[in-house]
Every structure is written in C-alpha cells, then in structure tokens.
Amino acid sequence: MNYIDDDSPWDADPNPSHTHQSEWSKITSDFTNAGYREGITAGKESALQTGFDAGYTQVGVPLGREIGLLRGAALALMTFIDSPQLLQPPEVLAEAQREIQSISAQLSDIRFSDIVPRDLEAEAHAREHLADDEGDLPVNGLDENGFVQNEEVTERRKMEQLEDMMSSFGTSPTPSSNLPRPGPEDVKVTRVRLLQVARTLGLELDLD
C-alpha cells in the first residue's frame, strides 16, 4: 500500500525538468535582484550631487533671490516712507504706505511650494513607477503623485498644512485656507506694484 500521495513533499520529484527550471529562474532572479539593489544605491549616490547642484543653481537660487529682493525692497520702502525728506502730499504718502503694506502681506504669503516649477522628469518617472508597479523593489523617493519624498520636503509640506489649519482658526471671516494660493504670476504682479509704488516716492528701482 502506498502511503505517500503525489503531493507529498517527501515524494521524489515527479517532474525533474520543471524543478530544474524553477531553480534556475530563482537563482538568476536572485542574482539579478542583488545586482539591481546594489546598482540602484550606487547609481543614486553617483547622481545626488549633480542633481543638487542643478536644483540649487537653476531653480533654488534665482527663485529665492527674486522673492528675497522684493521683500527686502518692500521693507526698505516701508521704513523710508516715514522719512521727512519725502515731499509728496500726505494723501499720496498714505496711499503709498497702504500699497506697500499690501505688497508686504502678499509677499509674506508666498511660499516656496507656491512658485517652484514642477519637476517634470520626477513626475514622468513617478508615472512610470505606477505603470510598472515595481513596488517590491527597493525604490522610493517619489510618492503616488510624483512628488519627491524626502524628510525635509515632507516636513515642510506638513508645516505648511499646519499653518493653513491655524489660519483657518482665526477670526477672519474668510479663512485664508479657502483662498487660492499665490503663484508665479502673482510674484510678477507684485513686483510691478512694488516698482510702481517706489516710482511714486521718486525711486527708480532696479531689482534684477
């Protein structure tokens, strides 16, 4: 009587070629995956600095400087407007002061995330990940929306969400969280307004 059925793991392999094939695939995929894992780490490290330098020079510096210049100029004008040297009529000065305050408020509301251009390559790559469904590989750095995930950027985004929440607790009848966020176009408009108000005070500013 045969006590060992066909499915028993103790049984001799009924299909040796099949086993051989699966062992072969396992070995090759193990080697490939091991290489892939080490390759991805090495590749990432080899490119981080290049990416950092490009992001710093092409986007971070010009964008930050643009906003900084406007904010600094707005503060300078704000401190200058009380100067006794200004001979403009009081109503002109009062109007200029209101305009500078409004510009300052607008500038202080602008965040990096409002004006930073999209990283199209990152978004395209995130879409590839979604299509390939390579979740089992040790690949990360992008979330499902294509945004780059790293601790600092994530922390910043969380902080901004918190700020939005806090402002919605205020007494303002129209919480700022309900208003659309400013964008690059608003920076341009604010810049024109700032140069205009400086002109009314007799200053031709060059903020390039």
Place this chain on the structure above:
Amino acid sequence: MDVDIESLVHLEQSYAVTRRSLLSLMLRSRFYDEGYKDGFAHGRIHGLIEGRALGRTKGYEMFEELGFYEGFSLTWKKIYESTGGSEDRAIHNIRVLLDTIARFPRTNPSSSRTSLESDPSAEVDIPKLFRQIRARYKALCAMLGVRPSLRATGSDFQEDADGGESMQLDSGSKPKKVWEVDSVGKRTAGPQQLSF
C-alpha cells in the same frame, strides 16, 4: 592494468563540483552585472530627482534670506542716491554688504571642484560669509534706525537666539567649502543629508 575505480569516481565528482562552481560564478557575474547595470541607471534617475529637490530647497532658503538683504540694501542705496543723502557710513556699509552678498556662490562650488583644487584661494567659507552678511545687515539697520528683522515682511527665517546660523551649516572646526553628498562610507546618515 590496475585501475582504482574509487579514485576515478572521486575525480569525476570533484570535476563536477568544480564545473558547477565555475558555472555558478559565471552566472552570478552575468546576472548580477545585468541587474547592477539596470539598477544603476534607475538609481541615477532617483538620485538626480532627489538631489534636485534638495538643491532647489536649499538654494531657495539661502537666497530668500540673502536676496532680502540685497533688496533692502539696493533700495536704501537708491534712496541715498536720489535724495542726495550723505550718510557716508551707511553708504559705505551698503557697498560692503552688497559686495559680500555678490561673493556668495550662486552655483554650488562642488561643480567646479577641479578649479578649486588648482586654485585654493577660490574657496569660499560659506558659514563665515553668512555671518559677515548678517552682521553687516544688522549694522546697517542700526545706522538707519531700523529694527533688524527678517520677520518684517513675514519671512520664514529667523536667526537663532544666539545669533547663530538658522540653516544647517556645518559648525565643525573645519569649515566646509562645498555642499557634499555623504560618501558611501557614511551611508547611515542617509543619502538625503547633503551637508553645507
């Protein structure tokens, strides 16, 4: 002829083992290399993306502050020019401040490392430069009778209580001249930690 069957069997077995080992090595090399190549290409894309995101953030943070000092100084310079003001000390301070800000690198020095190696005098001490710029700005504000604050226009930045760096500048004894990615040997710190 006296043939030792046992030794023949042994020889054949060791030959088979050697052949298997060789085959295994070749396989390992071939499939590992293929995987490594694909992984490296994929990793480069991720490295570029993550590096770019960090470079954008850091560049923005630093120049949001530096641009603020620059815009403030430029405007006051213009005010003095247009009103014929003769505040010599303030004008002098503005010029020095603008010159110092202009020395701040707008490209990461690491990308021109070869030129730095050939000319060490071209190296920039970032934390020191930042300290000088902040001190100059404070001095200018004192001369103008303005309260030195980045918050006047709602900037996200503020200096530490002790007047130190608000950004993660390396305060080690050896000043860093470039923004460097952690080397492979220091991987525990995480590849995201680009140092300043």
